[in-house]
Amino acid sequence: MNNTCKEYEEILMDIYYGEAEMSIEVEEHLKNCEGCMQFCCELQEMGETLSQPQDIPIDYGIIRNVMETAEGVEAKKSNIRELALFILLACGLLGGIAGLVMLGYAKPILYLQGILHMGLPLTLPLILWRRKRKEGYNV
Amino acid sequence: MEEHLLVKMAKRQDKKAMEKLLQSNYSILKGYLLKMTLNPTLADDLTQETMLKAVLNISKYEHRGKFSTWLITIGTNLHRDQLRKNKRLVYSEEHMELVDHHNIEEEFIKKIEYGNLMKVLKEIPEEKRVVLILKHYYDYSYLEIAEILDCPIGTIRSRLHYAIKVLQKTMKGGEDIE
Numbered sequence: 362m363n364n365t366c367k368e369y370e371e372i373l374m375d376i377y378y379g380e381a382e383m384s385i386e387v388e389e390h391l392k393n394c395e396g397c398m399q400f401c402c403e404l405q406e407m408g409e410t411l412s413q414p415q416d417i418p419i420d421y422g423i424i425r426n427v428m429e430t431a432e433g434v435e436a437k438k439s440n441i442r443e444l445a446l447f448i449l450l451a452c453g454l455l456g457g458i459a460g461l462v463m464l465g466y467a468k469p470i471l472y473l474q475g476i477l478h479m480g481l482p483l484t485l486p487l488i489l490w491r492r493k494r495k496e497g498y499n500v
Numbered sequence: 501m502e503e504h505l506l507v508k509m510a511k512r513q514d515k516k517a518m519e520k521l522l523q524s525n526y527s528i529l530k531g532y533l534l535k536m537t538l539n540p541t542l543a544d545d546l547t548q549e550t551m552l553k554a555v556l557n558i559s560k561y562e563h564r565g566k567f568s569t570w571l572i573t574i575g576t577n578l579h580r581d582q583l584r585k586n587k588r589l590v591y592s593e594e595h596m597e598l599v600d601h602h603n604i605e606e607e608f609i610k611k612i613e614y615g616n617l618m619k620v621l622k623e624i625p626e627e628k629r630v631v632l633i634l635k636h637y638y639d640y641s642y643l644e645i646a647e648i649l650d651c652p653i654g655t656i657r658s659r660l661h662y663a664i665k666v667l668q669k670t671m672k673g674g675e676d677i678e
Contacts, residue, residue: 371661378635403668403671404664407664410617410620411636411667417526417527417530423526423548424522424551427522427555428515428518435556
Protein backbone atom coordinates (compact mmCIF):
# COMPACT_ATOMS: atom_id res chain seq x y z
CA MET A 362 0.00 0.00 0.00
CA ASN A 363 1.47 3.37 -0.96
CA ASN A 364 1.49 6.60 1.01
CA THR A 365 -1.45 8.05 -0.85
CA CYS A 366 -3.65 5.15 0.23
CA LYS A 367 -2.56 5.65 3.83
CA GLU A 368 -3.72 9.25 3.58
CA TYR A 369 -6.98 8.12 2.01
CA GLU A 370 -7.51 5.67 4.87
CA GLU A 371 -7.38 8.53 7.35
CA ILE A 372 -9.74 10.57 5.18
CA LEU A 373 -12.15 7.62 4.92
CA MET A 374 -12.04 7.27 8.68
CA ASP A 375 -12.87 10.99 9.02
CA ILE A 376 -15.75 10.57 6.58
CA TYR A 377 -17.07 7.50 8.39
CA TYR A 378 -17.16 9.40 11.66
CA GLY A 379 -18.64 12.53 10.15
CA GLU A 380 -15.56 14.71 10.53
CA ALA A 381 -15.26 15.22 6.77
CA GLU A 382 -17.42 14.92 3.68
CA MET A 383 -16.99 12.60 0.75
CA SER A 384 -15.32 14.49 -2.06
CA ILE A 385 -15.22 13.68 -5.75
CA GLU A 386 -11.50 13.00 -5.44
CA VAL A 387 -12.09 10.36 -2.75
CA GLU A 388 -14.95 8.80 -4.71
CA GLU A 389 -12.75 8.54 -7.81
CA HIS A 390 -9.94 7.00 -5.77
CA LEU A 391 -12.31 4.42 -4.26
CA LYS A 392 -13.47 3.41 -7.74
CA ASN A 393 -9.89 2.71 -8.73
CA CYS A 394 -8.36 1.37 -5.51
CA GLU A 395 -9.41 -2.05 -4.27
CA GLY A 396 -7.41 -1.69 -1.07
CA CYS A 397 -9.18 1.50 -0.03
CA MET A 398 -12.58 0.12 -1.03
CA GLN A 399 -11.82 -2.93 1.14
CA PHE A 400 -10.84 -0.60 3.99
CA CYS A 401 -14.17 1.20 3.60
CA CYS A 402 -16.13 -2.07 3.83
CA GLU A 403 -14.09 -3.17 6.84
CA LEU A 404 -14.92 0.13 8.55
CA GLN A 405 -18.63 -0.63 8.17
CA GLU A 406 -18.17 -4.16 9.51
CA MET A 407 -16.12 -2.88 12.41
CA GLY A 408 -18.83 -0.37 13.24
CA GLU A 409 -21.45 -3.12 13.35
CA THR A 410 -19.28 -5.34 15.55
CA LEU A 411 -18.55 -2.56 18.00
CA SER A 412 -22.09 -1.27 18.18
CA GLN A 413 -23.50 -4.04 20.31
CA PRO A 414 -26.12 -2.77 22.74
CA GLN A 415 -25.22 -2.85 26.38
CA ASP A 416 -27.90 -2.07 28.94
CA ILE A 417 -26.52 -0.60 32.11
CA PRO A 418 -29.16 -0.29 34.82
CA ILE A 419 -28.86 2.65 37.18
CA ASP A 420 -27.47 1.61 40.55
CA TYR A 421 -29.39 3.88 42.94
CA GLY A 422 -27.47 2.41 45.87
CA ILE A 423 -24.15 3.71 44.55
CA ILE A 424 -25.60 7.16 43.94
CA ARG A 425 -27.05 7.24 47.48
CA ASN A 426 -23.65 6.19 48.83
CA VAL A 427 -21.97 8.95 46.88
CA MET A 428 -24.37 11.60 48.19
CA GLU A 429 -23.91 10.42 51.80
CA THR A 430 -20.14 10.33 51.46
CA ALA A 431 -20.15 13.80 49.93
CA GLU A 432 -22.29 15.05 52.83
CA GLY A 433 -19.80 13.60 55.30
CA VAL A 434 -16.87 15.23 53.50
CA GLU A 435 -18.66 18.60 53.39
CA ALA A 436 -19.50 18.36 57.10
CA LYS A 437 -15.83 17.66 57.92
CA LYS A 438 -14.70 20.59 55.77
CA SER A 439 -17.24 22.83 57.48
CA ASN A 440 -16.05 21.71 60.94
CA ILE A 441 -12.44 22.37 60.00
CA ARG A 442 -13.36 25.83 58.69
CA GLU A 443 -15.27 26.68 61.86
CA LEU A 444 -12.45 25.42 64.06
CA ALA A 445 -9.94 27.48 62.11
CA LEU A 446 -12.17 30.56 62.45
CA PHE A 447 -12.60 29.96 66.17
CA ILE A 448 -8.83 29.60 66.68
CA LEU A 449 -8.27 32.79 64.69
CA LEU A 450 -10.85 34.77 66.70
CA ALA A 451 -9.63 33.33 69.99
CA CYS A 452 -6.03 34.21 69.16
CA GLY A 453 -7.13 37.70 68.14
CA LEU A 454 -9.08 38.21 71.35
CA LEU A 455 -6.33 36.86 73.59
CA GLY A 456 -3.78 38.85 71.66
CA GLY A 457 -5.86 41.98 72.15
CA ILE A 458 -6.19 41.38 75.88
CA ALA A 459 -2.47 40.61 76.17
CA GLY A 460 -1.74 43.87 74.38
CA LEU A 461 -3.95 45.84 76.74
CA VAL A 462 -2.30 44.19 79.76
CA MET A 463 1.13 45.10 78.45
CA LEU A 464 -0.02 48.67 78.02
CA GLY A 465 -0.93 48.69 81.68
CA TYR A 466 -4.64 48.04 81.56
CA ALA A 467 -4.51 44.77 83.52
CA LYS A 468 -6.52 46.10 86.51
CA PRO A 469 -9.43 47.52 84.45
CA ILE A 470 -9.56 44.25 82.53
CA LEU A 471 -9.75 42.24 85.76
CA TYR A 472 -12.48 44.52 87.14
CA LEU A 473 -14.40 44.17 83.86
CA GLN A 474 -14.07 40.40 84.03
CA GLY A 475 -15.36 40.39 87.58
CA ILE A 476 -18.36 42.51 86.63
CA LEU A 477 -19.15 40.29 83.65
CA HIS A 478 -18.81 37.05 85.60
CA MET A 479 -20.89 38.20 88.52
CA GLY A 480 -23.21 40.69 86.90
CA LEU A 481 -24.40 38.71 83.87
CA PRO A 482 -25.86 35.76 85.80
CA LEU A 483 -27.85 38.27 87.90
CA THR A 484 -29.60 39.47 84.76
CA LEU A 485 -30.77 35.94 83.96
CA PRO A 486 -34.11 36.15 85.82
CA LEU A 487 -34.91 39.39 83.95
CA ILE A 488 -34.09 37.77 80.60
CA LEU A 489 -36.27 34.77 81.43
CA TRP A 490 -39.13 37.01 82.59
CA ARG A 491 -39.09 39.02 79.37
CA ARG A 492 -38.97 35.87 77.32
CA LYS A 493 -41.93 34.38 79.13
CA ARG A 494 -43.93 37.57 78.59
CA LYS A 495 -43.10 37.44 74.91
CA GLU A 496 -44.21 33.84 74.59
CA GLY A 497 -47.42 34.55 76.50
CA TYR A 498 -46.91 32.56 79.72
CA ASN A 499 -48.47 33.64 82.99
CA VAL A 500 -45.71 34.89 85.25
CA MET B 501 -36.12 18.89 33.80
CA GLU B 502 -33.45 20.30 31.49
CA GLU B 503 -29.88 19.57 32.34
CA HIS B 504 -28.69 23.17 32.62
CA LEU B 505 -31.46 23.91 35.15
CA LEU B 506 -30.50 20.88 37.20
CA VAL B 507 -26.88 22.00 37.14
CA LYS B 508 -27.85 25.49 38.33
CA MET B 509 -29.83 24.00 41.20
CA ALA B 510 -27.07 21.53 42.04
CA LYS B 511 -24.59 24.41 42.25
CA ARG B 512 -26.91 25.97 44.83
CA GLN B 513 -26.47 22.78 46.91
CA ASP B 514 -29.82 21.28 45.89
CA LYS B 515 -29.17 17.60 46.68
CA LYS B 516 -32.19 16.29 44.78
CA ALA B 517 -31.06 18.07 41.60
CA MET B 518 -27.57 16.63 42.01
CA GLU B 519 -29.01 13.12 42.45
CA LYS B 520 -31.12 13.52 39.31
CA LEU B 521 -28.05 14.63 37.37
CA LEU B 522 -26.09 11.61 38.53
CA GLN B 523 -28.97 9.23 37.75
CA SER B 524 -29.45 10.58 34.23
CA ASN B 525 -25.73 10.30 33.44
CA TYR B 526 -24.96 7.10 35.32
CA SER B 527 -25.31 4.71 32.36
CA ILE B 528 -23.18 6.89 30.10
CA LEU B 529 -20.41 7.19 32.66
CA LYS B 530 -20.43 3.54 33.71
CA GLY B 531 -20.57 2.34 30.09
CA TYR B 532 -17.58 4.47 29.22
CA LEU B 533 -15.54 3.35 32.22
CA LEU B 534 -16.45 -0.28 31.59
CA LYS B 535 -15.17 -0.10 28.03
CA MET B 536 -12.10 1.83 29.05
CA THR B 537 -11.02 -0.35 31.96
CA LEU B 538 -12.43 -3.69 30.73
CA ASN B 539 -12.83 -4.55 34.42
CA PRO B 540 -16.34 -4.31 35.94
CA THR B 541 -15.05 -4.02 39.53
CA LEU B 542 -12.64 -1.26 38.65
CA ALA B 543 -15.34 0.44 36.57
CA ASP B 544 -17.68 0.41 39.59
CA ASP B 545 -15.01 1.95 41.83
CA LEU B 546 -14.12 4.58 39.26
CA THR B 547 -17.78 5.40 38.68
CA GLN B 548 -18.25 6.02 42.39
CA GLU B 549 -15.06 8.09 42.70
CA THR B 550 -15.95 10.11 39.62
CA MET B 551 -19.43 10.92 40.89
CA LEU B 552 -18.07 11.81 44.34
CA LYS B 553 -15.54 14.17 42.82
CA ALA B 554 -18.25 15.72 40.65
CA VAL B 555 -20.51 16.31 43.68
CA LEU B 556 -17.70 17.87 45.73
CA ASN B 557 -16.56 20.11 42.86
CA ILE B 558 -19.88 21.01 41.24
CA SER B 559 -19.17 24.69 41.82
CA LYS B 560 -16.18 24.38 39.45
CA TYR B 561 -18.28 23.03 36.55
CA GLU B 562 -18.26 25.65 33.84
CA HIS B 563 -21.30 24.69 31.73
CA ARG B 564 -19.15 24.05 28.67
CA GLY B 565 -20.69 21.12 26.82
CA LYS B 566 -22.73 18.36 28.39
CA PHE B 567 -22.54 17.33 32.02
CA SER B 568 -21.67 13.79 30.88
CA THR B 569 -18.60 15.19 29.10
CA TRP B 570 -17.39 16.66 32.38
CA LEU B 571 -17.99 13.35 34.16
CA ILE B 572 -16.11 11.49 31.43
CA THR B 573 -13.19 13.91 31.74
CA ILE B 574 -13.05 13.36 35.51
CA GLY B 575 -13.29 9.59 35.04
CA THR B 576 -10.53 9.59 32.43
CA ASN B 577 -8.21 11.60 34.69
CA LEU B 578 -8.92 9.35 37.68
CA HIS B 579 -8.18 6.27 35.60
CA ARG B 580 -4.97 7.87 34.36
CA ASP B 581 -3.94 8.61 37.95
CA GLN B 582 -4.56 4.99 38.86
CA LEU B 583 -2.45 3.77 35.97
CA ARG B 584 0.35 6.06 37.08
CA LYS B 585 0.22 4.45 40.50
CA ASN B 586 0.84 1.16 38.68
CA LYS B 587 -2.30 -0.56 39.80
CA ARG B 588 -2.78 -3.88 38.04
CA LEU B 589 -5.84 -3.90 35.83
CA VAL B 590 -7.20 -7.34 35.22
CA TYR B 591 -9.74 -8.18 32.59
CA SER B 592 -12.15 -10.50 34.28
CA GLU B 593 -14.76 -12.33 32.28
CA GLU B 594 -16.48 -14.03 35.22
CA HIS B 595 -17.72 -10.86 36.85
CA MET B 596 -19.62 -9.37 33.94
CA GLU B 597 -23.12 -8.32 34.83
CA LEU B 598 -26.05 -8.13 32.49
CA VAL B 599 -29.53 -6.81 32.62
CA ASP B 600 -32.10 -9.41 33.62
CA HIS B 601 -33.89 -10.69 30.58
CA HIS B 602 -36.61 -13.31 30.51
CA ASN B 603 -35.09 -14.85 27.41
CA ILE B 604 -32.18 -17.00 28.65
CA GLU B 605 -30.95 -17.72 25.14
CA GLU B 606 -30.86 -14.02 24.30
CA GLU B 607 -29.01 -13.37 27.56
CA PHE B 608 -26.48 -16.08 26.69
CA ILE B 609 -25.89 -14.67 23.22
CA LYS B 610 -25.54 -11.15 24.63
CA LYS B 611 -23.00 -12.43 27.16
CA ILE B 612 -20.94 -14.04 24.38
CA GLU B 613 -21.19 -10.97 22.17
CA TYR B 614 -20.35 -8.66 25.05
CA GLY B 615 -17.43 -10.89 26.02
CA ASN B 616 -16.14 -10.82 22.45
CA LEU B 617 -16.52 -7.07 22.30
CA MET B 618 -14.46 -6.71 25.46
CA LYS B 619 -11.81 -9.07 24.08
CA VAL B 620 -11.61 -7.03 20.90
CA LEU B 621 -11.30 -3.78 22.81
CA LYS B 622 -8.66 -5.32 25.07
CA GLU B 623 -6.34 -5.69 22.08
CA ILE B 624 -6.13 -1.94 21.68
CA PRO B 625 -3.67 -0.03 23.89
CA GLU B 626 -5.43 2.02 26.54
CA GLU B 627 -4.68 5.52 25.23
CA LYS B 628 -5.93 4.58 21.76
CA ARG B 629 -8.92 2.70 23.13
CA VAL B 630 -10.13 5.80 24.96
CA VAL B 631 -10.21 7.75 21.70
CA LEU B 632 -12.09 4.99 19.90
CA ILE B 633 -14.66 4.73 22.71
CA LEU B 634 -15.24 8.47 22.85
CA LYS B 635 -15.56 8.68 19.08
CA HIS B 636 -17.49 5.54 18.29
CA TYR B 637 -19.80 5.22 21.29
CA TYR B 638 -20.25 8.83 22.34
CA ASP B 639 -19.86 10.59 19.00
CA TYR B 640 -17.61 13.32 20.37
CA SER B 641 -15.84 15.39 17.74
CA TYR B 642 -12.05 15.35 17.44
CA LEU B 643 -11.97 18.76 19.06
CA GLU B 644 -14.05 17.63 22.04
CA ILE B 645 -11.94 14.51 22.50
CA ALA B 646 -8.79 16.63 22.32
CA GLU B 647 -10.18 18.81 25.13
CA ILE B 648 -11.16 15.84 27.27
CA LEU B 649 -7.78 14.16 26.87
CA ASP B 650 -5.81 17.38 26.72
CA CYS B 651 -3.84 16.56 23.59
CA PRO B 652 -3.69 17.87 20.00
CA ILE B 653 -6.31 16.97 17.38
CA GLY B 654 -3.63 15.41 15.17
CA THR B 655 -2.73 13.00 17.98
CA ILE B 656 -6.41 12.09 18.44
CA ARG B 657 -6.75 11.38 14.75
CA SER B 658 -3.69 9.18 14.58
CA ARG B 659 -4.68 7.29 17.75
CA LEU B 660 -8.12 6.61 16.29
CA HIS B 661 -6.57 5.43 13.06
CA TYR B 662 -4.24 3.12 14.98
CA ALA B 663 -7.14 1.73 17.04
CA ILE B 664 -9.14 1.02 13.91
CA LYS B 665 -6.19 -0.75 12.30
CA VAL B 666 -5.72 -2.93 15.40
CA LEU B 667 -9.45 -3.69 15.50
CA GLN B 668 -9.53 -4.67 11.86
CA LYS B 669 -6.49 -6.89 12.32
CA THR B 670 -8.09 -8.51 15.39
CA MET B 671 -11.37 -9.05 13.59
CA LYS B 672 -9.66 -10.67 10.66
CA GLY B 673 -7.55 -12.93 12.80
CA GLY B 674 -9.82 -13.52 15.84
CA GLU B 675 -11.98 -16.63 15.65
CA ASP B 676 -14.22 -15.64 18.61
CA ILE B 677 -15.40 -12.49 17.05
CA GLU B 678 -18.51 -12.95 14.87
